[in-house]
Amino acid sequence: MAKNKKTETTTVTEPVRTSGLFAYAPAPESPAAAGDIAGSYGHFIGGEFVDSSGSEALKTVNPATEQVLAEFAQGTDEDVDRAVKAARKAFGDWSALPGSERGKYLYRIARIIQERSRELAVLESIDNGKPIRETRDFDLPTVAAHFFYYAGWADKLDYAGFGRNPQPLGVAAQVIPWNFPLMMLAWKIAPALATGNTVVLKPAETTPLTALRFAEICQQAGLPKGVVNIVTGDGRTGAALTSHPEVNKVAFTGSTNVGRSIARQLAGSRKKLSLELGGKAANIVFDDAPIDQAVEGIVNGIFFNQGHVCCAGSRLLVQESVHDEVLDALKRRMATLRVGDPLDKNTDIGAVNSAAQLARITELTDAGEAEGAERWSPSCELPSAGYWFAPTLFTGVTQANLVAREEIFGPVLSVLTFRTPTEAVEKANNTPYGLSAGIWTEKGSRILWMANQLKAGVVWANTFNKFDPTSPFGGYKESGYGREGGRHGLEAYLDV
Amino acid sequence: MSDVIRLDVMKTYKLFVGGKFPRSESGRVYEVSDSKGQWLANAPLGTRKDTRDAVLAARAAVKGWAGTTAYNRGQVLYRIAEMLQGRREQFAAEVAAAEGIGAKKAATLVDQAIDRWVWYAGWTDKVAQIAGGANPVAGPYFNLSVPEPTGVVGIVAPQAGYGHSFLGLVSVIAPVIATGNTAVVAVAADAPLPALSLGEVLATSDLPGGVVNLLSGRTADIAPTLASHQDVNALDLAGAIAHEGPGAATVLEASAADTLKRVLWPAVDPAAQDWTVAPGTERLLSFVETKTVWHPMGQ
Numbered sequence: 001m002a003k004n005k006k007t008e009t010t011t012v013t014e015p016v017r018t019s020g021l022f023a024y025a026p027a028p029e030s031p032a033a034a035g036d037i038a039g040s041y042g043h044f045i046g047g048e049f050v051d052s053s054g055s056e057a058l059k060t061v062n063p064a065t066e067q068v069l070a071e072f073a074q075g076t077d078e079d080v081d082r083a084v085k086a087a088r089k090a091f092g093d094w095s096a097l098p099g100s101e102r103g104k105y106l107y108r109i110a111r112i113i114q115e116r117s118r119e120l121a122v123l124e125s126i127d128n129g130k131p132i133r134e135t136r137d138f139d140l141p142t143v144a145a146h147f148f149y150y151a152g153w154a155d156k157l158d159y160a161g162f163g164r165n166p167q168p169l170g171v172a173a174q175v176i177p178w179n180f181p182l183m184m185l186a187w188k189i190a191p192a193l194a195t196g197n198t199v200v201l202k203p204a205e206t207t208p209l210t211a212l213r214f215a216e217i218c219q220q221a222g223l224p225k226g227v228v229n230i231v232t233g234d235g236r237t238g239a240a241l242t243s244h245p246e247v248n249k250v251a252f253t254g255s256t257n258v259g260r261s262i263a264r265q266l267a268g269s270r271k272k273l274s275l276e277l278g279g280k281a282a283n284i285v286f287d288d289a290p291i292d293q294a295v296e297g298i299v300n301g302i303f304f305n306q307g308h309v310c311c312a313g314s315r316l317l318v319q320e321s322v323h324d325e326v327l328d329a330l331k332r333r334m335a336t337l338r339v340g341d342p343l344d345k346n347t348d349i350g351a352v353n354s355a356a357q358l359a360r361i362t363e364l365t366d367a368g369e370a371e372g373a374e375r376w377s378p379s380c381e382l383p384s385a386g387y388w389f390a391p392t393l394f395t396g397v398t399q400a401n402l403v404a405r406e407e408i409f410g411p412v413l414s415v416l417t418f419r420t421p422t423e424a425v426e427k428a429n430n431t432p433y434g435l436s437a438g439i440w441t442e443k444g445s446r447i448l449w450m451a452n453q454l455k456a457g458v459v460w461a462n463t464f465n466k467f468d469p470t471s472p473f474g475g476y477k478e479s480g481y482g483r484e485g486g487r488h489g490l491e492a493y494l495d496v
Numbered sequence: 497m498s499d500v501i502r503l504d505v506m507k508t509y510k511l512f513v514g515g516k517f518p519r520s521e522s523g524r525v526y527e528v529s530d531s532k533g534q535w536l537a538n539a540p541l542g543t544r545k546d547t548r549d550a551v552l553a554a555r556a557a558v559k560g561w562a563g564t565t566a567y568n569r570g571q572v573l574y575r576i577a578e579m580l581q582g583r584r585e586q587f588a589a590e591v592a593a594a595e596g597i598g599a600k601k602a603a604t605l606v607d608q609a610i611d612r613w614v615w616y617a618g619w620t621d622k623v624a625q626i627a628g629g630a631n632p633v634a635g636p637y638f639n640l641s642v643p644e645p646t647g648v649v650g651i652v653a654p655q656a657g658y659g660h661s662f663l664g665l666v667s668v669i670a671p672v673i674a675t676g677n678t679a680v681v682a683v684a685a686d687a688p689l690p691a692l693s694l695g696e697v698l699a700t701s702d703l704p705g706g707v708v709n710l711l712s713g714r715t716a717d718i719a720p721t722l723a724s725h726q727d728v729n730a731l732d733l734a735g736a737i738a739h740e741g742p743g744a745a746t747v748l749e750a751s752a753a754d755t756l757k758r759v760l761w762p763a764v765d766p767a768a769q770d771w772t773v774a775p776g777t778e779r780l781l782s783f784v785e786t787k788t789v790w791h792p793m794g795q
Contacts, residue, residue: 145634161626256756259756260753260754260756261753263752263753263756264750264753264754267746267747267749267750267752267753268745268746268749268750270761275756277756447791451787451789456787457785457786457787457788458787458788458789458790459787459788459789459790460789460790461789461790461791462791462792463637463790463791463792466633466635466637466790468631468633468634468635468639470631470632470633470634470639471631471633471639471641471788471790472631472641472786472788473788474786476646476785476787477729477756478755478756480756481756481758483786486631486641487629488641488786
C-alpha cells in the first residue's frame with residue numbers, strides 16, 4: 001500500500017524541536033502529489049461535471065495555511081433537483097444489473113482508489129488539515145477496503161439474512177461531514193451501490209475536493225452516468241437534498257442537532273433514515289491496566305485526527321488509585337506529540353479543520369476553565385498561520401462540567417475518576433450519547449462485564465479507534481440509528 | 497327452589513403498571529361498549545401522569561429484564577402462553593365482544609395469540625445468533641457484534657385490523673420484551689378489555705413488574721407523552737395512524753425525533769392489517785441495537 005511506496009526526497013530545512021525531547025528533520029510530502037486542483041468546481045451530475053444553476057461560489061481553504069485551494073459551487077435547489085433526477089433516471093438500469101456486474105464496478109473503483117491513493121491522501125490532507133501519516137496509513141486504505149468489502153456483497157444479497165432477493169430503496173440522499181471526507185463517502189456510497197441504489201452525495205463545505213476527485217474515479221471506472229452524483233454546498237444544499245420529495249433514503253453523518261432536524265423533517269414520509277451523530281465516549285482505565293499501552297490508547301483515542309472524531313475517547317475515566325500514575329505518563333506522552341504541518345510525515349496532530357471549528361473548541365475549553373476544571377497543555381509552538389489547537393487536558397472535571405458533557409470535536413480530553421466498576425459504568429453511561437467506549441484492564445471477565453453494561457455501539461477493549469469494513473459501526477441513544485459496515489450496513493439500503 | 501337470579505360479579509378493570517393494578521391517578525373512567533353499542537364495562541382513563549409513572553416503572557425494570565438470561569426470558573414468555581391457555585374462554589369472550597365477531601373466530605384468535613407467545617418464547621435465545629456474529633476484521637483482533645435491547649419501548653397498540661384487540665396486541669408486545677426491552681403500551685382505546693385482562697395473566701407468569709405496562713385511555717393523551725418522553729428509547733406506532741391530530745403517526749414521529757427515538761411505522765392501511773399472518777422477524781429486530789466489541793489478540 002501507499003505506506004511502503006517510495007516518496008521523493010525533500011529539501012531539509014531547520015530541524016523541529018519538540019519539548020526538548022527529540023529533534024526531527026522535517027519530512028514533508030510534496031503538495032504537488034495532490035494533482036491539479038482546479039480554480040473552481042461545479043457539481044458532478046449525470047456523469048459529467050456541470051455548472052451550478054446559481055452564481056454563488058464557496059471557497060475551500062487549506063486549514064494549515066489559510067490559503068484558498070479552490071472555489072466550488074453552492075448547490076441550489078435546482079442543482080439538487082437535477083442531481084436527484086439524474087440518479088432517478090439511472091436507478092432502473094443500475095438496480096436491474098446483475099449483482100455480479102454491479103460488484104465489478106465497485107471492485108474497479110476500489111482498485112483505482114488504491115492506484116491513486118497517494119494523490120488522494122495528499123489532497124485530503126491539504127483540504128482537511130489532517131496529518132498525511134493518517135490519510136496515507138488509515139483513511140485511504142480504509143476507503144479502498146470498504147469498496148472491496150461491499151463489492152463482494154453485490155451478488156450475495158440473497159444470503160445476507162434479509163430474505164430472498166432484497167430490493168434497493170431507490171435514490172439515496174447522503175450528507176457527510178468533514179472529519180473523514182473520503183472515508184465517509186466510502187461508507188455511504190459503497191453499500192448504497194452494492195445494494196442497487198443510486199446516490200446523490202453532498203460533501204461538507206470545508207472539504208469538497210476529494211469527493212470531486214472521486215467523481216473522476218467514477219468516470220475512469222466507467223460507472224454508468226447518474227449512479228453517483230456529487231453536489232457541493234453548505235447546509236442549505238444539504239437541507240434541499242434531504243428534504244427532496246423524490247429521494248427514497250436519507251443517510252446523514254454529522255451533528256446530533258442536524259440529525260434531529262432531519263428526523264423531524266422526514267416524519268411521516270416513510271423514508272428510511274440512518275443517522276450517525278455525535279458522541280462523548282468514555283475511555284475507562286482500571287488500576288490493573290498496562291499503563292503504557294493504556295496511555296497510547298488514550299492518546300490515540302482523543303488526539304487521532306485532531307479529536308475530530310465522533311467516537312473519540314473524550315472522557316477519560318481513570319480509577320482513583322492510578323490517577324496520578326496515569327496522568328504523569330499521559331502528560332509525558334503528550335509532550336512528545338508533534339503538532340504542525342499536516343504534510344510532514346512526522347506530524348501527529350495537524351490543523352483544526354476550520355476557523356469555525358477552532359472557535360467552537362476555544363469557546364468550550366474556555367467555558368471548561370471558567371467552570372473550574374484545571375487546564376493543561378504541553379508547551380508546543382503552533383504555526384502562525386492556519387487553525388491550530390494544542391493538545392489539551394482537563395483535570396478535576398465533574399460530570400456536570402461542560403467539557404464532560406458537550407462534544408468538543410477537538411484535541412481536548414476531560415479526566416474524571418472512579419472507584420468501582422459499577423461507578424465507572426454509571427459515569428460512562430451518563431450521557432445522551434452512546435457511540436463508543438473504551439476499557440483498559442487485564443481482567444478478562446471484567447472486560448466482558450463492562451462491555452455488556454456500556455450503552456455504546458462500539459466498545460474497544462484494550463484498544464481504541466479501530467475500524468474495519470466488516471465491523472458494524474453506529475450508536476445507541478442520541479448518537480443516531482442504523483449501522484454502517486459489515487452485513488448490518490446493508491440493511492440501511494435495502495427495502496427490508 | 498328459589499327463583500332469585502344470582503347476580504354476576506363484575507370485574508373492575510384497572511391499569512397494569514409496575515406489576516400492580518392501579519386505578520388511573522385521575523380517578524376517571526370511560527365507558528367501553530361492544531360493537532353494537534352495548535355497555536361492557538368502565539375502563540380507567542389513563543392520563544399523561546399515568547403514562548409518566550409507567551415509563552418510570554418500565555425504566556426501572558430494564559436492568560433486571562435485560563440482564564436475565566435469554567433462556568430465562570424464554571421460560572417466562574412460555575409461562576405466559578401457559579397461563580393464557582387456562583383462561584382461553586375468558587379471552588375469547590372478551591375478544592368476541594371487542595371485535596364483534598363470533599365465538600369460534602374469537603377463540604381461534606386467542607389460540608393464535610397463545611401460539612404467538614410460544615413463537616417468541618423460542619426466539620429469545622436465538623436472536624443473537626441470527627442478528628449478531630463474528631466480524632473478520634483485517635488485523636489481530638477479536639471482533640463480535642451482538643444485538644442488545646434498545647431499552648424502554650413505547651407501543652401504540654393496534655386499534656384496527658382483524659384480531660387487533662388481542663392477537664394484535666400480543667403481536668406487538670411479545671417481540672419487544674423477547675429481546676429484553678420493557679414496554680409501555682397504549683392499548684386499543686375502544687377495545688381495551690382484553691388488553692387489561694392480559695395484565696392479570698402477565699402478573700402471574702413470573703414476568704417482573706414493570707416489564708410490560710398497560711394503559712387504557714385516550715390515545716391522544718398517552719401516545720404523545722410516550723413520543724416526547726426523554727426516557728423512552730423507541731416507539732412502535734402500530735396503532736397510531738387511525739387518529740388525526742395529536743395521536744397521528746406523523747405527529748408522534750416528529751415528536752420522537754427530538755430524542756432520536758427508533759420508530760417503527762404503522763402499516764400503510766392499519767384497518768386492512770390481518771394480525772393472523774405469521775409475523776417474521778421484523779418487529780423482533782426493530783428494537784435491538786448492535787453492539788460491536790473489539791479486543792486485540794496476542795500472546
